[in-house]
Amino acid sequence: MACLICGEAKTIEAHLIPKAFVAEVKTERGVQHLILHKGEARPRVSHTGVYDRGILCGPCDSILGGHEDYALELLRELRKPSGPSGGIIGVDPIDGDRMVRFAAGIAWKYAVTTQPGRIDIGPYVDVLADVALRDAPIPPSVDVAMLRIVELDGDVYFYRTPMPDRKEGANVVRFTVGSFIFFLKIDQRRNGSTLPAECWLRGRTKGAFVTGDAELTEEGRMHRQLSSSAPSRRFFTEMRARKARRP
Ligand SMILES: [Zn+2]
Numbered sequence: 001m002a003c004l005i006c007g008e009a010k011t012i013e014a015h016l017i018p019k020a021f022v023a024e025v026k027t028e029r030g031v032q033h034l035i036l037h038k039g040e041a042r043p044r045v046s047h048t049g050v051y052d053r054g055i056l057c058g059p060c061d062s063i064l065g066g067h068e069d070y071a072l073e074l075l076r077e078l079r080k081p082s083g084p085s086g087g088i089i090g091v092d093p094i095d096g097d098r099m100v101r102f103a104a105g106i107a108w109k110y111a112v113t114t115q116p117g118r119i120d121i122g123p124y125v126d127v128l129a130d131v132a133l134r135d136a137p138i139p140p141s142v143d144v145a146m147l148r149i150v151e152l153d154g155d156v157y158f159y160r161t162p163m164p165d166r167k168e169g170a171n172v173v174r175f176t177v178g179s180f181i182f183f184l185k186i187d188q189r190r191n192g193s194t195l196p197a198e199c200w201l202r203g204r205t206k207g208a209f210v211t212g213d214a215e216l217t218e219e220g221r222m223h224r225q226l227s228s229s230a231p232s233r234r235f236f237t238e239m240r241a242r243k244a245r246r247p
Pocket of ligand 1: 003004005007057058059061
C-alpha cells in the first residue's frame, strides 16, 4: 500500500508506538517486553513493539519522528524532579503545539493501522493527519493534557496504546508513554474545567501537568494486575533466570 499522506509507493515499517518509548520500558538493551492485546489469550513477546508496513513512507514517518524525539526528551526531563504526587507542576518552556502534534500522530497511526489495536475516531482521522503530518494550524477541537503516573521509583514500567475515551463529556483519545497518560481531545466542546487551563497545551509556551499516584489511575491498576497474571509472571521469571545465567 502507498503512503497514506503523500502517495509514495515505497513505504517503511512505521512503529505505532515509537521504538524509543518502547525501549524505555525495558531494563536493559536487547531485553524483550510483553504486549497484551484485548481478546488475545497469550501475551506476545516483542523487542520493538508493533509496526505497520502500509501507512507511511520514510520522509512522512520522519515528520512524526521529529515530534516523537521532542516528546521523548521533554518527558525524560519532566520525570527527573520527584515532587509529591497529586500536585500540578509547571513546565517552562514547552512547545505545546508540538506536544499536540505528537499525540495526534500516535492517535492517527492507530486510527489507520490494520494491526491489532486499531481505533475508530470517525472524521478526526483527517483532522489529526493535518495536525500531525501536514503542519496545519491546530483547531480548538484538538488539544492535549498530560498526567504523570508516579509508580515505585518513578521509572517507566509500561506503555498503553490509544483508546477512545470520554473526559468531562468530551471525546478524547487516551494513551500512555514515558509514564505519562495523554488525553488528546478530539471534540468541538470546550476543554473541561477539572484541569487548570495551563494543563491544556495547545498554543502554549508555558504549560503544566498533573501528577497522580499509579494506584489512582486505571492504567496503574491495570498494569499491576496484568503483570501479576500467570503468563506474565512466567515470562518475567524466565527473563530473570536468563539474566542470572549470563556470565
Ligand atoms: Zn509519504
